[in-house]
Amino acid sequence: METTVQRIIDITELALRDAHQSLIATRMGIEDLTGACRDLDEAGYWSIECWGGATYDACIRYLNEDPWERLRTFKRLMPKTPLQMLLRGQNLLGYRHYQDEVVERFCYKSAENGVDVFRIFDALNDLRNIETSVRAVRKVGRHAQGTISYTVSPIHTVALFVDQAKRLQDMGVDSICIKDMAAIIKPQSAYDLVKGIKEACGPDLRLHLHVHATTGVTMVSLMKAVEAGVDCVDTAISTMSLGPGHNPTESFIEMLEGTGFGTMVDLERVLRVKSYFVSKIERYREFLSKVTGVETEIFKSQIPGGMLSNMENQLRQQGAGDRLKDVLEEIPLVRKDTGYVPLVTPSSQIVGTQAVLNVLMGHYKVLTGEFADLMLGYYGAGPGEKNPEVVRMAIEHTHKEPITCRPADLLKPEWEKLRSEALPLPGCNGTDEDVLTYAMFPQVAPKFFARRHEGPLNVGTDPLTGVSEMHPAEGHQGVITGPITYAVTVSGMEHKVTVAPFNPSTT
């Protein structure tokens, strides 16, 4: 079939970040990644995503690897292709809001160490939470990509998302990404949304689409997005794809044949990357996601597959393994009470945990501190109207007042304090990078600094001999046990929410 290619579709490769996060809990050590870098760099991708919250967390928590050194290594090995990271706006890679100076310093240091493209999102789509980082990234001359956290609800119309896109454009972002973290964007929705944004923002504003593969429909959504005018899509090399991961890069390239669309990506190079990861992923079999097929139930609960199986485990530990169905039915109700927040870190964990508590303890008999904060505006403003009755309960439980300002505006300057706490830690090297590590991971950073000189661990296992060179430190298996007495914990994809009973001092 001879057809002229009329439009080039760019590709962002996810193998080094989201793919190995979604499939093997971000456990790949740097030495198992470097061998793919040359082919990745030569293949002709628009960007290579290789850094983000879970990468950073796993590096210091499990791999005794300096995440900044990983970033510099990638930059050295992939000098041609822009490197991309995922940034949680004002949360950076941590789980609380940081004061603006910390956010700015993080962006500058990330740029300096090698990040070219910053994809910046906020779980609530509260754009005030990404303003500071967008501004900082642009100031340092890097690509600031504003993100729409995609979700489905009665209030999330195409018009609402298009309005958000317009506001991102007004903010001065270099491009926009529709981020479908739960694989729930169906083909027609992808078409309508891309079309709507392109029409509203003009052809010159780049539009990217990030989807997961879990529900089995999103490869078709990519095709419809291409037809509607999307500029770039996210895919992952086939040997690191599907299940809770993403659609395969090679399939995307092949799919376009004859359609009038094409890519600049060199399939031969891509196939070498594919072969490379065959043996590598075998080494991490013990971390492999249990979800391997498709899960269309996600369309209803909007809870990603990884979190689902985790929730099931947690319920079973509580002797309530038979309540999963109740929890899955409760989640949409709790989400409705929040005004339909998108479910993505940290809101997915907050809503999921509250749903578990509602089922086990009774309807809002117990509120987690995080859930109360979400209801009171301490994570930012959500898209819809909250249930006033539940807001009232949150006030009563916490004795805190609802806020409407940008949450970070309540924060005092904190850089010097963080710096003075970090520098004396044994092993801290005195750099701003180390201060940022401490700022974002205050529990883990001290242990990491102290052990860093021992060098990176490789937690993979030789698939032939079954010999593990090094097991991860005990007690760090990705399930974080909160201080809650009834011991309900939920570990999300970025496994970081502790479930605490109402306790004003924790918020």
Place this chain on the structure above:
Amino acid sequence: METTVQRIIDITELALRDAHQSLIATRMGIEDLTGACRDLDEAGYWSIECWGGATYDACIRYLNEDPWERLRTFKRLMPKTPLQMLLRGQNLLGYRHYQDEVVERFCYKSAENGVDVFRIFDALNDLRNIETSVRAVRKVGRHAQGTISYTVSPIHTVALFVDQAKRLQDMGVDSICIKDMAAIIKPQSAYDLVKGIKEACGPDLRLHLHVHATTGVTMVSLMKAVEAGVDCVDTAISTMSLGPGHNPTESFIEMLEGTGFGTMVDLERVLRVKSYFVSKIERYREFLSKVTGVETEIFKSQIPGGMLSNMENQLRQQGAGDRLKDVLEEIPLVRKDTGYVPLVTPSSQIVGTQAVLNVLMGHYKVLTGEFADLMLGYYGAGPGEKNPEVVRMAIEHTHKEPITCRPADLLKPEWEKLRSEALPLPGCNGTDEDVLTYAMFPQVAPKFFARRHEGPLNVGTDPLTGVSEMHPAEGHQGVITGPITYAVTVSGMEHKVTVAPFNPSTT
């Protein structure tokens, strides 16, 4: 999103036949299938595929189960939904051409025992090879579906396939199926082909599309086929899907939301079938296909994933594990010499085996009897011009003349002879069904008849205890060792081609 459904797309469910053939080597015993039947029957499928060559073969070879009894069981448990089978035209479910009376008797008996829809194909797309069975099926009042074995080559244009569709229509088929057994139909090709056939044959001739999922692009091809006017698609329940199997039923249903297309299939019922198979497929883990991700290399070799890994094993046994790449490059050349036959049982095995021999022994130094027959027209007429040099070699090797007639026209009446051979076999029950079993599987049938009274085996393994109730008989692991002295064997998806050196008496 509120959209009116303007056109209903029908679905054929593959779980009971092609899905478990592609994923677990057709090893599921009847007792692991019956539990799904009620929900399958109530779900609203257009048809349920549940019978075919590998089903029949596995029943008598591994499961000590009467395939006719299996069919009757399905009919009893699924009285509402049409049951569908895959028939290899004049080959029936065997590996040679049968004389017309045998073909007719098989079709009548299949209809009598429960088959409503007969999907009839020929590997070479030689329509003379399906005429007799189409006529017989129509005579007995069942649905005769004519099939286009889809392939990609310089001569396989849309026009060529459309012409074939017209000829099928002229033959009087009730519907047409495009059968993409290697998952190589790309979205634009699916669109063009469906559009072309619909325009040529008119809107009233039903058009079905069968695709596998192996290359990761065919879910999109289904969408494009729907947009182009296809009436029915084949999918498999998600827990029995993907890899060398098919696209997930639930995903297909969900995918259509908002597009103006819809299905009559009840998603709640489908999800019950999904849950049912979760535990069942676990019991057959040892038979599970090694191919689980996508394989886009198939676009080049057109060799299905299952056959690829098998070929690799065989080469390794010959101490030639490093020659796979050579073989994969040889396959398209051999295929070109045949005049670009589609690669599907048995042509895929014949071409694949000859390619192996060419690489190991030298260019056409040795010809298999099957390959020589293919070159000389004994499988029927192919679509393109054969390499005359290779035809000449086939004549020299075999001392046989090329033929141009319908191969079955050379056969003498054989029913009475088959009957007189079958009836004296110990355990033969004297029915025409038993005679047909003997006709199609003369090696296996005697052993099966002798053991049938012991009842069906279940070759699954309890996933908790690891206890297998019954292992398959030794020496029957799906790899057929041919009489060839240099011991090259290739076991395809329906594992039945023996590789013999030139020997006129075998053909």
